[in-house]
Amino acid sequence: MRLYNTMSREVEEVRPSDGTVRIYLCGVTVYDYSHIGHARTIIVFDVLRRYLIHRGYSVKFVQNFTDVDDKIIRAAREKGVRPLELAEYFIEQYFNDFDRLNVLRADHYPRATEHVGDMHALIKGLMDKGYAYTTSKGVYFSIVRDADYGKLSKKPIDELKAGARVEVDEEKLDPLDFALWKFAEDEPSWDSPWGRGRPGWHIECSAMSMKYLGETFEIHGGGEDLIFPHHENEIAQSESLTCKEFARHWVHVGMVNVKGEKMAKSLKNIEPIRSALSRWGPNAIRLYCLSAHYRKPLEYDESLLRQALAVWRDVENALFELEHAMQVPADEGSRVADELRAIVDDSFSTFMESMDDDLDTPRAIASLLVPIRAVNRYAAEDMLDGSIAGAVMKRLNDMLFILGLRRADVSMEERARIEEMVRRRSMLRAEKRYREADEIREMLRAEGVELVDHRDRTVWKKLG
RNA sequence: GGUGGGGUGGCAGAGCGGCUAUGCGCCCGCCUGCAGAGCGGGUAUACAGGGGUUCGAAUCCCCUCCCCACCUCCA
Incomplete structure (x- = not known):
């Protein structure tokens, strides 16, 4: 390098x-x-x-x-x-x-x-x-x-x-x-x-x-x-x-x-x-510290931390969507999987090129956001499945490892408890008992767990 | 004074000779029971100023102006 x-x-x-x-x-x-x-x-x-x-x-x-x-x-x-x-x-x-x-x-x-x-x-x-x-x-x-x-x-x-x-x-x-x-x-x-x-x-x-x-x-x-x-x-x-x-x-x-x-x-x-x-x-702080090239001065300002946190939320969202998508039965030879694989490969090579060039982290981060955005787009269209998730996970994880970013850890017990609450809420929603359903959502939010409703399932994410 | 590094859209920040960087923000939609998050579209006529070189410059050359760090302990 x-x-x-x-x-x-x-x-x-x-x-x-x-x-x-x-x-x-x-x-x-x-x-x-x-x-x-x-x-x-x-x-x-x-x-x-x-x-x-x-x-x-x-x-x-x-x-x-x-x-x-x-x-x-x-x-x-x-x-x-x-x-x-x-x-x-x-x-x-x-x-x-x-x-x-x-x-x-x-x-x-x-x-x-x-x-x-x-x-x-x-x-x-x-x-x-x-x-x-x-x-x-x-x-x-x-x-x-x-x-x-x-x-x-x-x-x-x-x-x-x-x-x-x-x-x-x-x-x-x-x-x-x-x-x-x-x-x-x-x-x-x-x-x-x-x-x-x-x-x-x-x-x-x-x-x-x-x-x-x-x-x-x-x-x-x-x-x-x-x-x-x-x-x-x-x-x-x-x-x-x-x-x-x-x-x-x-x-x-x-x-x-x-x-x-x-x-x-x-x-x-x-x-x-x-x-x-x-x-x-931690992730927003890391992104903030890496948002300017390391040899340039970096201004400490709340708006920049807020920006870094917004970027992290996007990344985090994609990670949880992918994790949940792993459980969705894969569509063999999916066109979307191929597309996404191409996007993430391209992003990865730009990422590595940037890192190799005197540690150009701002450019590396910009290239990381391309597949992140793509994942979120497919997630919004409810098009993610196991094969798609598999296509991008490895490369994405490599980039996240290099930047030292990681989403919050969730223990087995915590996971089970969250999923139980999500299940209960889904049932309440099906019965249109929205007030009770919203209470559960609020409870989870209070402990840093956000819910994202998809057409027929709910994705939860623990904010890190 | 010396030694380095800079001046890019409202903000942050890449690019360093020709191809939309990117993100945040803002505006309008979509989705939703609601909300958040997310998605789509739009917005910014961007390159400190002035001269050159070139078919073509934010990118190369010259001049001017401005900013920052270090020269004391400091990450």
């Missing part, structure tokens, strides 16, 4: 050397609930991963948790809990949110605090090679020793120095030198060959990505706000040490904006995932 590479600023073919695509995603710092901005990045990578899996690659996916950091320590102090407890709590919340968003679990979720030893090894290596030095505050990486520093963000170093907004630290050799290890005595802190302290922010990702994926791997990414300085510094550390290319492909996801401003905790304009979930549900 072809993907834009921030390093070259060009769309390039992803070419894993051995059929395995190794992906490292910079995850979240766990000091608060995750918001829609995080969801976008993580969902985009989830879809990338799902697509690659579907294409037959084996994918090794690693995503870190930054669980030691000044913000965590500050937040813990305010709440009167220990920093690691706070981090643990928000990690649990993270899984809660993203499981509900149907994001596949990574192969590893390394935590910074569990890899301090690995970081020490890297820092020692950098010291030995003369890339790092010690001051009274910590151990720093010296960027002047790194000839190609700035190659990812394409920043001329002189410019950065001139406009440096970072505090001037007289002890550093260069204002752009960054901490590998910061001396500190308070909790949490670890002993190190240079003194007790905590890791700098960037070293954890170098240590953990190389540990789980090797010194060179295929894809490294995150939000585009990580390009500088985070990813730039990771490259500097890692490549200075190994003398090898760190990641082949750098993938960065655009920001979610609120009224034109970036959604950020510091701006107090965040929409937590948990509250968005309760209002729109």
Whole structure:
């Protein structure tokens, strides 16, 4: 597949050397609930991963948790809990949110605090090679020793120095030198060959990505706000040490904006995932996050979520119609089945083509809607049957898998109960006892089950 | 100032040299005991502005204007 590479600023073919695509995603710092901005990045990578899996690659996916950091320590102090407890709590919340968003679990979720030893090894290596030095505050990486520093963000170093907004630290050799290890005595802190302290922010990702994926791997990414300085510094550390290319492909996801401003905790304009979930549900949120190309900014606005939900309702409707149609005796060699098969095959190839072209999800979604619409049309004309449903299910499911969309789960018990109520209502309707029939419909609606009356049967769907 | 990315119908958003993108919204119908959902049809004379190149440009080139992100922690 072809993907834009921030390093070259060009769309390039992803070419894993051995059929395995190794992906490292910079995850979240766990000091608060995750918001829609995080969801976008993580969902985009989830879809990338799902697509690659579907294409037959084996994918090794690693995503870190930054669980030691000044913000965590500050937040813990305010709440009167220990920093690691706070981090643990928000990690649990993270899984809660993203499981509900149907994001596949990574192969590893390394935590910074569990890899301090690995970081020490890297820092020692950098010291030995003369890339790092010690001051009274910590151990720093010296960027002047790194000839190609700035190659990812394409920043001329002189410019950065001139406009440096970072505090001037007289002890550093260069204002752009960054901490590998910061001396500190308070909790949490670890002993190190240079003194007790905590890791700098960037070293954890170098240590953990190389540990789980090797010194060179295929894809490294995150939000585009990580390009500088985070990813730039990771490259500097890692490549200075190994003398090898760190990641082949750098993938960065655009920001979610609120009224034109970036959604950020510091701006107090965040929409937590948990509250968005309760209002729109996982599928609408996923469709919303994928409704714009991943490298473009995405505006957070209720009308867009509403739109995404409307799209999902169409998809969901088609899925339930198909499921019910499976029980309708098939008309052998049905012309409609052939037509629908042609429509869905065509849609599928456009879908895959779009995904292959730098993850063009808006176009992919548009092509998915073609067979959805066709199914709904046949359903409205009461023309669906088992053979038709069979003709489209597989391809449709492939597309839904890649986008990570799925309709609500219905347990056997729930299914039986719903169908019993539907049967009762049908009988009441046959006797024209509409008030009682409507009561049943209302009861079901209250629990998120919608009924669709067809000529001689009623299709129910559980809203997801 | 530097580095990137953009400006497409009421809104969102593909297209990147010739073929209706698509969706939401809105209007009118159909279906229905009613309702919702769905379906059909219609609506938008769309491509920031100005010059080129071309038989033909939203798509290529030049100029101008405007927007956003990053350059500090940040997905």
